[in-house]
Amino acid sequence: MATTETGGAETAFDWFGFLARWGTLISLVLLIAFFSLARPEVFPTLRNTLNILNQVSILGIIALGLTVCLVVGLFDLSIGAMATFGGYFAARFLAELGMDSAWVVLGAVLAVLILAMLIGMINGALVSYLGISAIVETLAMSFVVTGVILGVSGARTVYSSDIPESFQIIGQGAILGIPNPILIMIATALVLWVFLEHTQPGRNMYAIGGNREAARLSGINFQKFALIAMAISAACAALGGLVAAANLASGRPQGVGETYLLNAFVAVFIGASTLRPGKFHVFGTAVGVLLIGVINNGLSVMGVATYWQYIVQGLILILALISASMNSVRRA
Template identity: 75%
Template sequence: MTTSDTAKSDPTPARKFDWIDFLSRWGTLLSLVLLIVLFSFGRPEVFMTLRNMLNILNQVSILGMIAFGLTICLVVGLFDLSIGAMATFGGYFAARFLMELGYESWFVVVLVILAVMALSALIGMLNGALISKLGISAIVETLAMSFVVTGVILGVSGGRTVYATEIPDAFTIIGQGKIAGVPNPVLILLLLGLVLWVFLEHTQTGRNMYALGGNREASRLSGITFSKYALIAMGISGACAALGGLVAGANLGAGRPQGVGDVYLLNAFVAVFIGASTLKPGKFHILGTAIGVLLIGVINNGLSVMGVQTFWQYIVQGGILILALISASLNTVRRT
């Protein structure tokens, strides 16, 4: 029998389609598309309109800013439970500083925003220093810091809200204005997402962060210092949370000393973990987080448009998160 005859009689078996791998990568995205189709059929005159699509993006913009910052922390293997308090911090102190200065000027507003974000980044870097230098649990330390920040806000404010009449219009426009029909918070979200995506995916710092998240000990032996990147990650998380909070304050037209950021804490984690089971299973990344945030927005908006009771929003969100985690874990188990 010749070599050609042997090849013909013993063909290479066709590779079977891997459903688990497919669903672990694309399941969340398919769920998003399916929900959009279902809600569009259910209320076509309301849901699938440009106005409602922009409304969904506007509703999730603040959540997205906070979740993007949290993604950076989780990339290096750190949890940040202080993001809720930091969002309240950003919203209150931006309004408070502008009230105290009393200037109706874009230049002053920009300076105050930059100052608040820098201060928030410093608090985040303090978190990173305590965690990396002293070996404190990130969960416990950031939870403790959230209490400290909340106490500082209440102490400085005396529990008093800074109202719209005390804030310059140049600040409220950030949360309430539009450019070419697109709400400003949506534009800020898109710009922040693009910057952080480039940072993580196309810079050496970002690649080093992924290496630390994958194997901290191997990264240390390669000369990648965990403490340095812990400071960067936690600083970015704090600044992004404050940005989300001050945009929320601008949208509300008030600087509230409590109850602003807490509502975003759990949903931020949900969005990031849903994103980690999208396209790149088991890997935290900005694009995945964006899909997770959008999924939450579509669920909340769609069920509301359909007239479904609010508690179903929590049930559906939790169910999708569980399914996303199951699909990602199945793929991980098969590789080990």
């Protein structure tokens, strides 16, 4: 062991620990610098920055809700179907009402989110009270929800001519030049960050995810928090789908939420290697979402083939998982 002149032990810098905590953020900064140098006239502009955030806003809303589920150690594969559910039924309710009023839109949005939360609570009840695998149960629920949407819709899309402009503003409007989807994503992130990091229920969720048996012995009710986590995940997925419907000015009965399912998991797992390796948290998910947005946008403005976006995302996820896994081994 190396020693200093005073005889004390010299502590070697822990490069692995440093990279495990900061590697994702360093990668994000390096990617931003690379794309900015490669396309300085396009990539680092304010317009393109807002474009990146707008592009990932729906993914971000869905991934943030999924984060809450993963914090308590549960997977939710129904988020894709729930996103489609939120978008279609919000558009359908408003088309049936035929009223272009902000209060009517607000009522329809709240009704859809409440329905989504109820479905999420059913997921949580089946998983926590009956001990069914969350992966299998939420996958089954996604089939049920998809079937209900197709049955009610007759596979017909609700078009913009039937959707009030007050609803379309949610996805197409802006405040002070910032698109509404970005503001909704930021608001969702702030609410969930405060909930998980600065409330007792949030701390209880982290305790359950860290060691469910120890949490039970401490008097923390897993069943209750499973219902809450699944309800939040479903509501955020429906909100994301609702924003997508407002942005597209159409309520599609299929092919909407599925496009966000895998990327939502990618973002959350990349985030779990940020600052707190192996732990799911809102800030990490936000970094993961932004990383995906920067990769997709940067490669796109450089004219790189789309398939490279998938390859790069996959490689970064693999590296993130390796980092989290090795960090867990070191702690053991």
